[in-house]
Amino acid sequence: MDGGSGTVQTLLIHELTRGHELLGQLLANLDQPTVTNPCKQLASEILLSIERALCIAKASILESPRLNPSYGGTDSSVSPRSESSEQASKELERREMSKKRKTLPKWTNQVLAGAGERPEGPADDGYSWRKYGQKEILGAKHPRGYYRCTHRNTRGCLATKQVQRSDQNPSILDITYRGDHTCHQKQQLVFPRGETEQEQEQEQGQEIHPLMDRVQPQHHQPELLLSFQTGLRVRTTGSCIKTDNMVFSSPLGMENCFNSNFSPSFISSAASESNFGGANPQGAESDYKEIVTAASSAVDSPFVDMDFMLGNIDFDPDFHFDASAFFV
DNA sequence: TTAATTTGACCGTC
DNA sequence: GACGGTCAAATTAA
Numbered sequence: 001m002d003g004g005s006g007t008v009q010t011l012l013i014h015e016l017t018r019g020h021e022l023l024g025q026l027l028a029n030l031d032q033p034t035v036t037n038p039c040k041q042l043a044s045e046i047l048l049s050i051e052r053a054l055c056i057a058k059a060s061i062l063e064s065p066r067l068n069p070s071y072g073g074t075d076s077s078v079s080p081r082s083e084s085s086e087q088a089s090k091e092l093e094r095r096e097m098s099k100k101r102k103t104l105p106k107w108t109n110q111v112l113a114g115a116g117e118r119p120e121g122p123a124d125d126g127y128s129w130r131k132y133g134q135k136e137i138l139g140a141k142h143p144r145g146y147y148r149c150t151h152r153n154t155r156g157c158l159a160t161k162q163v164q165r166s167d168q169n170p171s172i173l174d175i176t177y178r179g180d181h182t183c184h185q186k187q188q189l190v191f192p193r194g195e196t197e198q199e200q201e202q203e204q205g206q207e208i209h210p211l212m213d214r215v216q217p218q219h220h221q222p223e224l225l226l227s228f229q230t231g232l233r234v235r236t237t238g239s240c241i242k243t244d245n246m247v248f249s250s251p252l253g254m255e256n257c258f259n260s261n262f263s264p265s266f267i268s269s270a271a272s273e274s275n276f277g278g279a280n281p282q283g284a285e286s287d288y289k290e291i292v293t294a295a296s297s298a299v300d301s302p303f304v305d306m307d308f309m310l311g312n313i314d315f316d317p318d319f320h321f322d323a324s325a326f327f328v
Numbered sequence: 329t330t331a332a333t334t335t336g337a338c339c340g341t342c
Numbered sequence: 343g344a345c346g347g348t349c350a351a352a353t354t355a356a
Contacts, residue, residue: 131333133348146347150332162347
């Protein structure tokens with residue numbers, strides 16, 4: 001990025017800070033027994049503030065066209081090259097990609113593998129993946145499968161994932177995601193028992209929030225925050241880490257973006273405990289395996305989304321965002 | 329015929 | 343040089 005990123009970051013931090021302040025006021029108001037209107041007003045303002053922050057973050061990413069090679073970047077059909085120059089550019093491209101990949105956000109999920117699934121078969125996470133490789137990994141009992149987004153060529157989507165069976169528990173798949181889906185394929189949520197979204201909603205008593213939709217439109221109602229909060233509370237209190245077969249762990253972002261000052265209770269509490277009935281052998285050694293989990297339909301996108309939007313923004317070390325209050 | 333998967337080779341990093 | 347990640351030709355499936 002360029003020099004403008006500093007300003008963007010400042011704006012972002014400003015918005016988030018403001019959101020934080022408003023939140024403080026909201027919580028203060030909540031302490032009063034009968035007040036409801038100020039709360040709604042504040043919630044609305046907070047929501048707007050946060051939305052602005054998200055837009056800024058998104059804009060900052062879009063500002064960097066290099067992150068999106070397919071959009072106007074290398075179009076070999078336009079400029080004919082000699083064979084050697086083409087090869088050279090390929091090599092260059094490869095190096096660029098290599099660098100780029102390093103900087104891509106990365107996080108890990110653990111997924112209970114279904115009985116009928118292929119050895120490295122990824123649980124369907126709603127995106128369409130194409131396998132491009134498989135490799136025996138040193139010290140691992142099971143090979144690692146490499147997948148990339150189906151729309152890599154058509155839309156330049158750089159998202160990839162690696163799927164590997166856990167050594168300790170072969171019924172668990174460690175799935176490492178890398179990069180965001182720039183293809184904007186609408187995530188098709190998969191419901192284990194053939195349930196619809198609505199059915200799941202009803203069963204879980206919580207909403208699928210528009211905020212959690214990774215595809216833009218952001219005209220959210222003020223009450224959204226409240227339902228958002230409600231949903232999060234459900235997840236926080238439940239030590240259970242599952243839908244039927246999905247287990248979610250912390251995306252990179254929660255830890256990476258907010259540093260130590262940002263330690264929401266829903267992460268830390270869950271992380272300190274084991275899952276799968278007390279056995280999560282992977283948990284301690286993995287980079288980002290604090291289990292957040294909950295209903296995959298609701299949890300998946302938002303955190304991942306937030307992660308990506310904020311992923312390459314450095315927060316001021318002094319920036320304090322006490323999110324624990326937010327999720328009370 | 330097209331799309332997806334497999335698999336050996338290649339490349340970059342440590 | 344070892345290892346992990348990716349490429350791309352060959353193969354298989356739909």
